[in-house]
Amino acid sequence: MATTQRSEQNQSVPKQPQRSRDWSWPYWPFVPLYPYGQRRTLCREIVKGKIWTFEQLQGILYVIIPVRMTVIKLAAGGLLVYAPVAPTRECIRMVKDLIEKHGEIKYIILPTASGIEHKVFTGPFSKRFPKAQVFVSPSQWTFPLNIPLSWLGLSGRQTQKLPANSADTPFADEFDYAILGPVDLGLGPFEEVALYHKPTKTLLITDSIVSIPVNPPQVLQFAPYPMLFHAKDNAFDVVEDTPTIRRKGWQRMALFAFYFQPSVLDVVNTKQTFKDARQAPDRSKKAYFGLFPVQWHPDWKRAFDTFRQDGNPVVAPILRKLIFNRNPEVVLQWADRVAQWNFRRIIPCHLDAPVMTTPQKFNQAFDFLRSAPPPQRGWFAKKQPISVNFPKEDMAFLDRVDQFLCDRNITPPAKPLPRETSEQ
Numbered sequence: 001m002a003t004t005q006r007s008e009q010n011q012s013v014p015k016q017p018q019r020s021r022d023w024s025w026p027y028w029p030f031v032p033l034y035p036y037g038q039r040r041t042l043c044r045e046i047v048k049g050k051i052w053t054f055e056q057l058q059g060i061l062y063v064i065i066p067v068r069m070t071v072i073k074l075a076a077g078g079l080l081v082y083a084p085v086a087p088t089r090e091c092i093r094m095v096k097d098l099i100e101k102h103g104e105i106k107y108i109i110l111p112t113a114s115g116i117e118h119k120v121f122t123g124p125f126s127k128r129f130p131k132a133q134v135f136v137s138p139s140q141w142t143f144p145l146n147i148p149l150s151w152l153g154l155s156g157r158q159t160q161k162l163p164a165n166s167a168d169t170p171f172a173d174e175f176d177y178a179i180l181g182p183v184d185l186g187l188g189p190f191e192e193v194a195l196y197h198k199p200t201k202t203l204l205i206t207d208s209i210v211s212i213p214v215n216p217p218q219v220l221q222f223a224p225y226p227m228l229f230h231a232k233d234n235a236f237d238v239v240e241d242t243p244t245i246r247r248k249g250w251q252r253m254a255l256f257a258f259y260f261q262p263s264v265l266d267v268v269n270t271k272q273t274f275k276d277a278r279q280a281p282d283r284s285k286k287a288y289f290g291l292f293p294v295q296w297h298p299d300w301k302r303a304f305d306t307f308r309q310d311g312n313p314v315v316a317p318i319l320r321k322l323i324f325n326r327n328p329e330v331v332l333q334w335a336d337r338v339a340q341w342n343f344r345r346i347i348p349c350h351l352d353a354p355v356m357t358t359p360q361k362f363n364q365a366f367d368f369l370r371s372a373p374p375p376q377r378g379w380f381a382k383k384q385p386i387s388v389n390f391p392k393e394d395m396a397f398l399d400r401v402d403q404f405l406c407d408r409n410i411t412p413p414a415k416p417l418p419r420e421t422s423e424q
């Protein structure tokens with residue numbers, strides 16, 4: 001094992017080209033997320049000849065995670081697309097490869113009412129396939145202006161709302177779906193469509209569930225610099241580009257992405273940050289001119305391991321603290337319904353995929369919304385569930401955000417938890 005780790009540390013990582021017309025995404029200023037005007041696409045076959053994922057990157061300030069579109073082959077020929085990504089030349093070319101083998105895109109699903117990182121691409125993607133029918137999550141809205149879908153590039157002729165009854169769609173023979181919400185957030189509702197593909201026992205999810213991998217998702221290898229940046233321990237650190245360093249940077253990025261300010265991270269004061277930057281070995285624009293305003297605690301890895309929960313499906317902290325707790329009853333009704341499907345893999349739109357799991361583990365991910373059962377004693381006491389709640393100290397930043405939003409009546413307060421923890 002030690003030999004493997006040593007050789008991995010010394011292994012150099014091949015350099016990637018930086019730009020290509022194939023990756024160009026000129027509309028990035030509408031939603032200015034990293035990697036802005038250059039978005040590479042990774043296509044992976046998940047179920048042979050039946051399911052493929054198309055992954056790109058998205059992030060803010062070098063906190064980068066994958067965003068994913070899933071394509072499913074229909075039994076009668078043709079394709080269904082769930083949550084489109086940016087239709088770059090490269091992406092469209094890869095989609096057309098599938099079309100050549102399996103038939104035209106018949107259906108495109110926009111499975112969220114609030115996830116702008118998915119909504120923004122659905123119009124431009126659909127325009128490339130005008131014969132496809134587009135189905136959108138019913139409670140669409142935008143902020144600060146509530147603009148019509150046509151302004152997002154979705155034509156009225158091509159687009160319709162998903163019916164409340166999943167049996168009323170032309171793909172009902174192979175698919176079922178359940179709509180989570182709407183959950184009132186004050187500014188607009190949260191809504192997400194879980195889509196179940198019966199023949200492959202596959203559940204497609206947008207944002208509600210993620211699984212956190214130990215190693216960086218493959219698509220992140222297209223843009224290694226953010227991982228190297230976060231692997232630094234301080235402004236003076238010089239890190240080598242090795243798989244071990246990339247993994248360290250990835251795990252810290254995951255902590256940033258979900259807690260924003262985990263307890264194992266201190267913020268360095270502004271004066272010291274600028275002082276350190278003057279002596280930093282890399283003061284390039286890419287390295288933010290040497291500014292590195294954070295300091296990780298030595299036990300940061302423990303926080304990652306706790307948060308990861310062995311790769312089981314989890315609900316991200318921001319959804320727990322600011323969204324799902326606004327209406328636990330509605331979220332649990334949806335989770336219970338989804339858990340009745342007999343799926344064995346989940347493909348979420350972010351982080352790891354596919355997640356090989358069970359409906360029971362999916363449902364347990366929502367136990368933080370259920371009241372804890374009374375403690376049991378004796379020989380027949382049930383095993384305690386895996387950690388239902390993330391550490392209080394790591395949730396402290398989101399607690400403050402929650403308080404801020406509630407104090408100003410921007411969002412409604414959390415509702416009480418309705419039910420006991422699900423069966424373990």
Ligand SMILES: [Fe+2]
Pocket residue numbers: 115117118206207349350
């Ligand atoms: Fe998302």
